[in-house]
Amino acid sequence: MTRVQRETTTYVAIALACVxxxxxxxxTFTPPYPGYGASPALVxxxxxxxxxxxxxxxxxxxxVGRWSGRARPPEDRQYPEDTDSGGFSQLGRLRLGHLARFMIPCALMLPAMEWIGFLPSSVLFLLVIQVLIGGVRPVRAVVLAVVVAGLMYAAVRYGFNVPIPGPYGW
Amino acid sequence: MEPILAGILDAISPVSLLFLLAGVAIGVAIGAIPGINGPMAIALFIPLTYYMSPLAAIGFLVGLNKGAFFGGAISAVLLRTPGTPEAAATTWDGYPLTKQGKGEKALRMALYSSVSGDFFSTLLLVIIAAPLATVALYMGPPEMFALISLALTVIAGIGTKSISRGLIAAGLGLLAGMIGTEPVTALPRLTFGIYQLESGLSLIPVAIGLLAFSEILIQLERHIGGASAEDSAMTFSKRPEDRYVSIKELLGSFWTMLRSSIIGVGVGAMPGLGAPVASFLSYDQAQKRSKQPEEFGKGKLEGIAASESANSSVVGASLIPLFVLGIPGNLAAAMLMGAFMIHGMMPGPLLFEQNAQLIYGIFASLVIASVFLLLIGRVGLRLFCRAVEIPASVLYPIVIFTCIIGAYLGQSSVFDVWVMLIFGVIGYFMRKLDFSYVAFLIGFILVPEWERSLQQVVISSQFEPFAFFTRPIAVILMLLTCFVIVKTFVGNLRKKQ
Structure with missing residues (x-):
């Protein structure tokens, strides 16, 4: 998919969602007009x-650009490559596999906290993330996972007195 | 006079000083890590400030932001990788100096320029914010509505080449900000029957997702399979002239620093422009006015002075529209606005009347933060350099885990962690498709005030369609809004042709 195709698809999707x-x-999901002020649906x-x-x-x-046959700059016709401008824009290739690789462990960690408790699920999660990033030192990975999960647990439980998610309290 | 003295006394209390010092130190270390900037650091650390006093919390966050601005220069100078977007111009002369073994000297120049620019803008903020706020008090709902509309339009241009994409992002941000209880009927709106949404989406998970989590997802793309920061090798000359900035060199850059600070203040006070613009503009001016323009880009100290004093002077100046009008001029100010709201205050002219002591305490903290930045920068220069060397496989798991815990801490709610993850994905797509997440976030933050002003206008005018036209300032602001939109569209069309 070229940049133009990708942009067109995005705008079509946005327009359809807006409709x-x-x-x-x-x-459906806005309260009815109460009879004074602006309608809740206005904004x-x-x-x-x-x-x-x-x-x-x-x-x-x-x-119009396509119909008039005006040639677009080469960078608009090619597949969008990653930019590393250091600014806000990070226009580039969508890597859905990469996205899924990190989102799935994050999404699994939340129910895992309910099943096996905060500390074990956090240690496992940190280990998995390190492996996915490419951490190749097993001892360092285990130490980092245990230390970070332990410190966070102590900070949340005893520092901020916030209840820990999960059934066991650890 | 009494609130001023009380505010200063609050600011110099040991607890406030300790948090301010911690904020600056953490900010410098975090800013030095490529990919993590001031607003992102504020988003990550806001949950920790729930348990602090308002002054300690705001002081800590302001210190964090100030520190991150200088921290961005560390990786820019040593690794040619700007830690923050505004430090990009610093790399042009900073890195060549590092290659010559003068990295420490370049960092010292960056520090002195950062501190001087920052101090200049803080002083200006202290002097002009209160008088401006007195004037701003005369602005009613129509003016506020028009002003927020103008701010949203201007801000839509940040972070994207196309204003239509910026406006789409702002529109989506407005929509996300409207989820929750409708202000007039007090009934749920756009909640889809999910009870957790009835109080609206919390700012913290949304901000952490959009700013921090999505950035980490993109940073990871570059690190996986690539070289890590451990590969960088730095050599530092031991000759004093290569390590320290002489008085002569400092005086030689005085006018550059002053000019750049003025540019930074001008740019920072205008909503929507931001530190990268100030930094590039100042560098350009410094080069044009220099007697040796050909030396820029090869390790000229003036180049570093221009970039750093300009981007640091944006910090104080961007707080002027926030304190005076309650409108965040940039992302860091938007995050600070969120912090104010979390502590039960609304930035704006009324804050000077209702919380004068706190405001003057913050002003004092801003000045003290500049001093701390100088001290920490001088003492920990070599130490902070090590922050840039943390391998990705250690740094990013910690940041991801901090994002999760940070989102949870606000309301002890796992639902907020889901919100953070969803907005992380939204932020990833927005960045990759070049939609401005800045406009989205500022739209999200400003929509309650925007809608409240609109409702006030409609109710007080009893549906009089010409109510706006009886208020000249509102009319001028609305005309300006139309002008900005038309001008940007015409500009875009011309560029395409």
């Missing part, structure tokens, strides 16, 4: 409307 919001989500409609207008404008611009 769904305007037609179904906002009317959500403005926000979604603004988003929709911008997405449609971008689609029209892309369509």
């Amino acid at each position: 769904a919001m305007l037609i179904w989500v906002i009317p 959500p409609n403005v926000a979604v409307g603004l988003t929709l207008v911008m997405a449609v404008l971008e689609l029209i611009r892309a369509g």
